[in-house]
Amino acid sequence: MKLLEDRIRKDGTVIGTGIVKVDSFLNHQMDPVLLDQLAAEFAERFQDAGATKVLTIEASGIAVAVLTALRMNVPAVYAKKSVSATIGKEYYTARVHSFTHDTDCDIALSKAYLNAEDRVLLIDDFLAEGEAMRGLTALCEQAGAEVAGIGVCVEKAFQPGGKWLREKGCHVESLAAIASIDHGVITFCSDPE
């Protein structure tokens, strides 16, 4: 999606090799108009997926997930990054490793909000190693729910998450797929060679 690629080139901050920060418009400060355009794109790309629910993980996926759910007219749900008393006694859980922070956390989702009737569109801001999506697909498996599709704003295509999900048979759509980040230069998969 050219709109997002252009914005990443304009406002993203490349750090060393392999890291681009987009926290001025996507995941700390958020440009709501841009996010709504990304949501519209997800809604269009997954219009035939038959999704009954949008699922994301706190915190940075929530904004684009709720905007997507609004356009698709289905509920949104977010997995929590810890098991707290407020979630009740019945929940799905999966362990997720954060490569950014080098920590593990147990994500949790109340059983009340996902079941075997659901077709789930997974939405997140980033897809890199694929750990968050691995956790979310595990929650869907526990619920017996079908993954109707996976939409991510930015895919770091040089990391294995997207490949793993596609090999698993998932329909993955990334709005900006980064082929490489090298010496300050971002190359998108859509760039001419």
Place this chain on the structure above:
Amino acid sequence: MKLLEDRIRKDGTVIGTGIVKVDSFLNHQMDPVLLDQLAAEFAERFQDAGATKVLTIEASGIAVAVLTALRMNVPAVYAKKSVSATIGKEYYTARVHSFTHDTDCDIALSKAYLNAEDRVLLIDDFLAEGEAMRGLTALCEQAGAEVAGIGVCVEKAFQPGGKWLREKGCHVESLAAIASIDHGVITFCSDPE
């Protein structure tokens, strides 16, 4: 706001005395159509506040904050619930106590996204003891930014947060103000006596 009060009566779950769970539509599973209506109400109530930014705290405030920011055509920012490497070296921080979990956390906001020119609309899902708002107003003070208003979806008016903020001179708008939760019965401040 009758729409939200009716929804709380219909789908809220009262637990003992003083607690109502609204996680089927507001802060775990989210009804995006409802949230967008709440956002529209915030945008109307604060249309003359001159807000340049919407500020919330992860995770449960993000959805309604971004929808409000979209309607007000300003950026949204969320304070993070921990200080991580990704936030950079320059950030505002404040300690916030969670009565729900009986823990303290240091919230953090990059200095890049709040400054003395900003007029800030603070948005959150709940206002009870006022700890989260205390933290967010502290971040604004550190930035030299003015608090243009405070909008919360649900205020537990029998807890001291709202009173403290109003005495401080803040313009606080709550869309559903709960006077009491007693023996399974929710009474709103707007109910006839």
